[in-house]
Amino acid sequence: MPPRALPISLPEYKSLLQNLWPNVPKRLGLAVSGGVDSMALSHLTRKLLEEKQIHEVHAFIIDHGARPESAQEASSVADILKSYGFHPQVIPLTWGADNIAKVGFETRARTARFRALAKACVTSEVDKILLAHHGDDQAETVMMRLISGSRLDGLGGMRHLSRIPECWNIHNANKVIMGRPFLTVGKDRLQATCETNDVKWFEDKTNHDPTYTRRNTMRHLLTTTPSRLPRALQRESLVSLATRAEDRNRSIKEEAEDLIAKRCQIVLNERTGSLDFKLPRNREELFKDVNPAVLQRMLIIITEKATPGRRVETRHMTNAFEKVLGAENKKHIPMFTSAGLTWTYNGEQSWTLNREPLPPVKKEQEEYVLGPGMSEWMLWDGRWWMRVETPPRHRSIVRILKDSDMKALRSKAGRISPRMRARVDDALKKQLKGHLRFTIPAIFWKVDVPEDVYGEGDEVLAALPSLGLTFQNAKYEIHFKD
Known part of the structure; x- marks a missing residue:
C-alpha cells in the first residue's frame, strides 16, 4: 500500500510561488472550479491573505453549465471564497444541450473558459492569475503530446508561467500572466491538503468516467493501480520530462533573444506593418557555436513581430529556415511567402517582410x-x-x-x-x-x-x-x- 500523501504546508506553498515570482505579487487572481485542486489552492492562498503577505485576491469561478447542478455549486463556491476574504465572481458559460453532446465539446469548453478568464482579468485589472493544474495533469498532457508526435516545444507540457491561450484578439489579455505552482505536485497531495484542513470541495462525476473525454481516458490509464505502464511513462517520469523540456525551451528562447540583441538589426514600421531585418554579413559571425534550434527560434521571434497570424509554428517556417539560414548564396533567391508575409531579399543579409496580399x-x-x-x-x-x-x-x-x-x-x-x-x-x-x-x-x-x-x-x-x-x-x- 503506498504511503499516505502529505498535505502542502504554507512554507512549501510560499516556496512554490517564489519559484514563479521571487517577489510574490500582492494582488492575485485565482481560477477556481470548486474541485479539490482549486479549493486546495484557495485554502493556501487564504492563509497568505490572513498573514497579510498578499493584499487582494480575485477569484473567478467558471460555470460551464454542462451539468444541472453546476450553477448551484458555483454559487456555493463563491460563498466559501467570500468568507475567505476574496472577491469572487461567477462567470457562466452558455451552451445548448446539442453543443454539450457534440464531439469536441472539451476543446470548445477549454477555449471558452480561457477567454472568459482573460476578459475577467482585464476588467478586474488583474495581471497575474494562479491555476491549480498539478503533476497528474502535466503527465496527462505530456502523454497525449507524445502520442501525437510532439517535439521539444510540445513536450514541455503546460508552462509554469505563460500567457492565457486562445485570447489573441482580446485587448490587453497578453499582459495577463498565468502561474501554475503545482505542476510538480501530485493530485494526492492537494486532496490531502483539503482533507487535513477540512476544506470542502465539489466532485464532477464526469471526471471519473474514462470514456467521457480523451483526457479522462489518459487519466484512467495513468492512475490505475498497479500501473501497467513502463516506468518511463508513469507520472514521475513524464513530469520530469516536461520539466527538462521546459528548461531547454526557455534556454533556447533566451539564447535567441540574446542573439537578436547582439547580432541583428530590426526595424518595424508600425504605420505600414513592414519589417526590415539584417543579419551579420559574415555568416561565421552568426553561425559560429550557435545551436541550429537557437537560430530557428531567432527567426521565429523576428517573424512574430510582423505576422498577422496568432503565432508562428516551427513546422510552417521550413521555407524561411532554408532560404534565410540555409542558403549561402542568396543572389538569386526569389521573393517567397511564409507566415502570412512576403520575404524579399535585399542583398548583404538584409530582408524585408511585408504582409502578403489578402485573399x-x-x-x-x-x-x-x-x-x-x-x-x-x-x-x-x-x-x-x-x-x-x-x-x-x-x-x-x-x-x-x-x-x-x-x-x-x-x-x-x-x-x-x-x-x-x-x-x-x-x-x-x-x-x-x-x-x-x-x-x-x-x-x-x-x-x-x-x-x-x-x-x-x-x-x-x-x-x-x-x-x-x-x-x-x-x-x-x-x-x-x-
Whole structure:
C-alpha cells in the first residue's frame, strides 16, 4: 500500500510561488472550479491573505453549465471564497444541450473558459492569475503530446508561467500572466491538503468516467493501480520530462533573444506593418557555436513581430529556415511567402517582410461595421489594435484599402491643405509601394439617413488610421500589436 500523501504546508506553498515570482505579487487572481485542486489552492492562498503577505485576491469561478447542478455549486463556491476574504465572481458559460453532446465539446469548453478568464482579468485589472493544474495533469498532457508526435516545444507540457491561450484578439489579455505552482505536485497531495484542513470541495462525476473525454481516458490509464505502464511513462517520469523540456525551451528562447540583441538589426514600421531585418554579413559571425534550434527560434521571434497570424509554428517556417539560414548564396533567391508575409531579399543579409496580399475571404473577415459611439477594441488583420468613434446617424466601416478607393484618396488629396497632401503623396509613393497599400486598414463613414449631405448609402473615406491620415475629423485610437 503506498504511503499516505502529505498535505502542502504554507512554507512549501510560499516556496512554490517564489519559484514563479521571487517577489510574490500582492494582488492575485485565482481560477477556481470548486474541485479539490482549486479549493486546495484557495485554502493556501487564504492563509497568505490572513498573514497579510498578499493584499487582494480575485477569484473567478467558471460555470460551464454542462451539468444541472453546476450553477448551484458555483454559487456555493463563491460563498466559501467570500468568507475567505476574496472577491469572487461567477462567470457562466452558455451552451445548448446539442453543443454539450457534440464531439469536441472539451476543446470548445477549454477555449471558452480561457477567454472568459482573460476578459475577467482585464476588467478586474488583474495581471497575474494562479491555476491549480498539478503533476497528474502535466503527465496527462505530456502523454497525449507524445502520442501525437510532439517535439521539444510540445513536450514541455503546460508552462509554469505563460500567457492565457486562445485570447489573441482580446485587448490587453497578453499582459495577463498565468502561474501554475503545482505542476510538480501530485493530485494526492492537494486532496490531502483539503482533507487535513477540512476544506470542502465539489466532485464532477464526469471526471471519473474514462470514456467521457480523451483526457479522462489518459487519466484512467495513468492512475490505475498497479500501473501497467513502463516506468518511463508513469507520472514521475513524464513530469520530469516536461520539466527538462521546459528548461531547454526557455534556454533556447533566451539564447535567441540574446542573439537578436547582439547580432541583428530590426526595424518595424508600425504605420505600414513592414519589417526590415539584417543579419551579420559574415555568416561565421552568426553561425559560429550557435545551436541550429537557437537560430530557428531567432527567426521565429523576428517573424512574430510582423505576422498577422496568432503565432508562428516551427513546422510552417521550413521555407524561411532554408532560404534565410540555409542558403549561402542568396543572389538569386526569389521573393517567397511564409507566415502570412512576403520575404524579399535585399542583398548583404538584409530582408524585408511585408504582409502578403489578402485573399478575398480574408478581406471579408477583416471588414467591421460599427454603430454610433466609441467601439470596443478590435484586432484588425491580427496586427493593429483599433477602436473607432462613429458620429451620430452614421456607421463606420473598417476594412482593407482597395484599388477602387485610390481615386477617392487622390481626390481627397486635392481638397486638403498642402501639408496634408504632401503626407498623402509621401505615403502613396514611398511607404505604400505596390500591393503593400492594399494591406492597411481604412475607415469609411456610411450615412444612415437620406437627408445627409453625402446621400444615403455613400461611403466616405474618413481616415487611414495606421498612417495617421484623417479626412473627416474622424476619431480613433490605434497601435500595433505588442
